[in-house]
Amino acid sequence: MRMSRLYLPTLKEIPAEAEIVSHQLMLRAGLMRSLTAGVYTYLPLGYRVIRKIEEIVRQAMDESGAQEILMPVIHTAELWKESGRWDRFGPLMIKFEDRKGREYCLGPTHEEVITDLIRDEIRSYKDLPLNLYQIQTKVRDEIRPRFGVMRGREFIMKDAYSFDRDFAGLDKSYQIMYDAYTKAFANCGLEVRAVEADTGPMGGKDSHEFMVLAEAGEDEIAFCQQCDYAANVERAEAGFKAQEDNEEMKPLEKVKTPGQKAIDDITAFLNTEAGKTIKSLGLLADGEPVLVLLRGDDQLNEIKLKNYLDVLELTPVADEDFTEYFNSVAGFIGPVGLKGVRVVADLRVKSIRNAVAGANEEDYHYLNVNPGRDFQVEEYVDLRMVRAGDRCPRCEGSLEIKSGIEVGHIFKLGTKYSESLGATYLDENGKEQVIVMGSYGIGITRLVAAAIEQHHDENGIIWPKAIAPYQVIILPLGKGKAEELAEGLYEKLKAAGIEVLIDDRDERAGVKFNDADLIGIPLRITIGSRALERGVIEAKIRRTGEQIDIPLVEAVDGVLDLLEKIE
């Protein structure tokens, strides 16, 4: 492609709206432009990268036995009501009516549509297993779209859905997708880690997220420094050993602690440490009051609690309602003497000795509170947020926490949708069985941003070769012979099947160099009189900065050889 004709509006300055590197570079390098928050037009260079990634993903999916289809963007409300998600997904969906007043939404995901599709077609165990996928634009009215294409309201996604006879079959299908994903990301030239994840509103059993490690990531991941344990902090556990604290139990004592409500206040006031306090949180779980106990130095992981209680919503009880729900006082609530309330405690609470806890009386706390002696808890479960330095749940190693960008997510859905939508088959015995499902997503456009987050420097993008919009860029400097030779090389490389750009614009050398760096083409070939006098053309590898002279007579082969070596 000739750059003189390429629609490539590069920017010298950073647009004010862009905060993170990938967003800035996607705008500066002329990959995309925004229409409104979270909605983008992809320009020629950007769209080429998207198509590259799509093709790599498509190949991995096809090889795994999945078959490509294309489902509608417009979904009917009745189908979503049937699955029960019309209200649950609710505000995330763009909803509208047609001229007859019938309700629709734009598809935020396609479990409903695909289940509706196959429930009519799949009748026999002979039709299973089956895996169907599509690459298509999804629409979600995100509460807060941000970071460019990282969280868009409209984005391209690859979504696949597997259908099996039973859970053993699902386990197989899931593993096949897991492997296909691993391969697809590697083929894109990205370093991606699979981590255990929460299933969220998708529902289902096991789940893994595929994370590109990057500072800009919205997710936090806990890694073991020794073994391969990795999990989203939403679900990460820490190794737990019920420690025998041999400290002698001291007698319970009530002390006046005027106005000392927060853990920090208490520890300072009583000159103790947070680990020696019991943090008591009064919450409403789908409207029902629950008292949650944690060690004072731990944070509640709300997702763990929601999953344990199997509720949708957790809200703190308002200060003035503590009397009504707990017969206690905000800031001074505690487990000792509390009656008629469900109490759930984190595992680490059980072994605390001689702790500080609220006395359920304005301006009073108890000293020397001992679980088991001073109060009883039926439900001890893992509720805390892991922290860097915690012990790994699998081995003796310790956990570290890093930011990551979720570029893929796979779920074992089980029978959630097949049951609500009635997708069944007949087994060998003619008995009706519910189809077991899995779903598997890759955020294609998000992957573009993640790739940039992982591969850039101060001069611009550094595309991995596999997803670069072009592999080679030729810069002719000056008129005459250099131009002629550049044109010749351009034609020959094209003929050899290489995707090549030639910067035939009437621009100064500096402009061409800077644009070439900015748009991140892996291999740059400069043809100018200076080197031609030595009988060579100059190659520069974008990623390493390495410069190589290629003898003019071997130009084409030299470029092809170099390309082979570049990542």
Place this chain on the structure above:
RNA sequence: CUAGCUGUGGCGCAGUUUGGUAGCGCGCUGCCUUCGGGAGGCAGAGGCCCCGGGUUCAAAUCCCGGCAGCUAGACCA
């Protein structure tokens, strides 16, 4: 949704405090010079100052009400 910040040529911004001619840099067009890391000169084009209402002789500027963008939180495959 809550809070904060911001809306002025394509992009980055100044001007708003104290109302009175709409400005700068980049980019764009033409000509000349220059030509290996975002050149220089000359001459130009391009603006409903986010929208609506109000105050005033006069509003980019003051007041009221919207809308949009960004950031943080909550939320979120």
